Amino acid sequence: LEIKVNEKILSKNDQIALETARLLARKKILCLNMMSSPGSGKTSILEKAIPLLKARLRPGVLEGDVATQIDAQRIEKSGIPVVQITTDTFGGSCHLSAKMVADRIGDLPLDSLDLVIVENVGNLICPAGFQIGADLDVAVVSLTEGPEKPLKYPAIFQKSHLVIINKIDLAQALDVTPGEVADNVKKISPLMECLFVSAKTGEGIDRWVDWICQRVGQKKQME
Amino acid sequence: LEIKVNEKILSKNDQIALETARLLARKKILCLNMMSSPGSGKTSILEKAIPLLKARLRPGVLEGDVATQIDAQRIEKSGIPVVQITTDTFGGSCHLSAKMVADRIGDLPLDSLDLVIVENVGNLICPAGFQIGADLDVAVVSLTEGPEKPLKYPAIFQKSHLVIINKIDLAQALDVTPGEVADNVKKISPLMECLFVSAKTGEGIDRWVDWICQRVGQKKQME
Numbered sequence: 001l002e003i004k005v006n007e008k009i010l011s012k013n014d015q016i017a018l019e020t021a022r023l024l025a026r027k028k029i030l031c032l033n034m035m036s037s038p039g040s041g042k043t044s045i046l047e048k049a050i051p052l053l054k055a056r057l058r059p060g061v062l063e064g065d066v067a068t069q070i071d072a073q074r075i076e077k078s079g080i081p082v083v084q085i086t087t088d089t090f091g092g093s094c095h096l097s098a099k100m101v102a103d104r105i106g107d108l109p110l111d112s113l114d115l116v117i118v119e120n121v122g123n124l125i126c127p128a129g130f131q132i133g134a135d136l137d138v139a140v141v142s143l144t145e146g147p148e149k150p151l152k153y154p155a156i157f158q159k160s161h162l163v164i165i166n167k168i169d170l171a172q173a174l175d176v177t178p179g180e181v182a183d184n185v186k187k188i189s190p191l192m193e194c195l196f197v198s199a200k201t202g203e204g205i206d207r208w209v210d211w212i213c214q215r216v217g218q219k220k221q222m223e
Numbered sequence: 224l225e226i227k228v229n230e231k232i233l234s235k236n237d238q239i240a241l242e243t244a245r246l247l248a249r250k251k252i253l254c255l256n257m258m259s260s261p262g263s264g265k266t267s268i269l270e271k272a273i274p275l276l277k278a279r280l281r282p283g284v285l286e287g288d289v290a291t292q293i294d295a296q297r298i299e300k301s302g303i304p305v306v307q308i309t310t311d312t313f314g315g316s317c318h319l320s321a322k323m324v325a326d327r328i329g330d331l332p333l334d335s336l337d338l339v340i341v342e343n344v345g346n347l348i349c350p351a352g353f354q355i356g357a358d359l360d361v362a363v364v365s366l367t368e369g370p371e372k373p374l375k376y377p378a379i380f381q382k383s384h385l386v387i388i389n390k391i392d393l394a395q396a397l398d399v400t401p402g403e404v405a406d407n408v409k410k411i412s413p414l415m416e417c418l419f420v421s422a423k424t425g426e427g428i429d430r431w432v433d434w435i436c437q438r439v440g441q442k443k444q445m446e
Binding site: 038065092126144173 | 260261262288289290291293294315317344345346347348349365367368369371372374375376377378390393396397
């Protein structure tokens with residue numbers, strides 16, 4: 001008797017993530033998972049990007065936070081569909097799980113969306129360990145956190161498909177340049193693309209929007 | 224038959240934390256547990272505080288990080304004993320556990336110390352859930368993270384005995400005042416003491432040093 005097992009055995013979390021990924025594939029929706037420390041500027045970047053995205057496609061946002069609806073209320077003002085997941089109903093979980101996303105993603109009007117951006121809980125460590133069914137992971141790190149963060153918290157920078165380096169408007173007020181941060185990202189992930197942006201001034205946001213739109217187009221063309 | 228159980232049943236982690244607390248009580252060493260997001264400035268605050276602390280007592284530092292010895296190397300330059308715990312040897316753990324601290328605290332020369340400051344892993348969520356045997360918890364939050372962080376990540380702000388609001392030198396470059404952050408801390412913990420500091424300019428660090436020295440004195444006087 002010979003039993004061949006070629007399938008990787010998935011954790012319960014990864015099984016649910018795979019179901020979400022399949023749902024999004026059927027609906028040809030691109031899904032991004034944004035991860036960063038608290039206060040790196042994920043929501044502010046979204047606030048600047050959404051008007052540009054809205055002009056080109058149909059975005060929706062899934063907000064993850066431990067507590068409060070603050071971020072969803074901020075995104076709501078931009079006039080796109082948004083759903084808030086607060087993990088304090090799950091013991092204050094430090095990351096979004098696949099189940100949290102799967103249970104709530106259907107509250108977005110998926111049939112009229114091209115893009116779902118998931119803003120994960122602010123945490124530079126734990127979200128890296130949990131698939132949620134997104135196509136691409138985007139790490140955000142801000143100049144104010146100091147240049148060595150990619151070295152000290154390598155997992156998210158290894159896992160991501162893009163690193164957004166935010167708050168470049170503060171370079172003069174700080175002793176940190178965007179290039180230093182990018183150099184440290186490349187010590188962890190040599191081929192990583194880094195975008196320099198300022199959610200305050202809007203600088204660089206258009207390039208992230210181009211990056212997204214290109215990938216939404218690719219997903220649309222998939223069988 | 225009646226069995227009265229008046230002792231709270233402790234988790235394995237809390238049992239080990241209690242052993243560390245007892246060790247530190249015997250040696251009359253005050254232990255602080257510093258917690259914050261990555262990049263809030265824990266290490267920079269220590270770099271500014273240590274010269275002032277050294278003049279008044281005998282401090283040591285236990286550095287917690289996912290990866291690298293960067294922080295321990297920074298503290299070492301101040302000429303006090305420092306031990307680095309890297310959690311990547313524990314699967315990249317997102318917090319220090321009581322066992323990690325218990326296993327390494329003896330690597331500090333405890334018989335010639337009055338104070339051990341534990342710099343926890345940069346994470347505004349998970350460290351709040353794990354006792355390590357410290358006397359007092361100190362949360363650090365920086366202006367650059369935005370004013371609403373205490374509301375969005377309440378557990379650490381509920382648990383702490385002091386909140387240090389750092390990077391006040393950047394108030395003009397940002398749209399955030401220290402008072403706004405303190406107001407949000409007080410929505411979570413109405414009686415919380417907040418100290419406004421700048422690890423860059425040194426402003427306010429002397430008041431934290433006074434706060435520490437007073438409590439080291441109290442611990443010394445305990446039976």
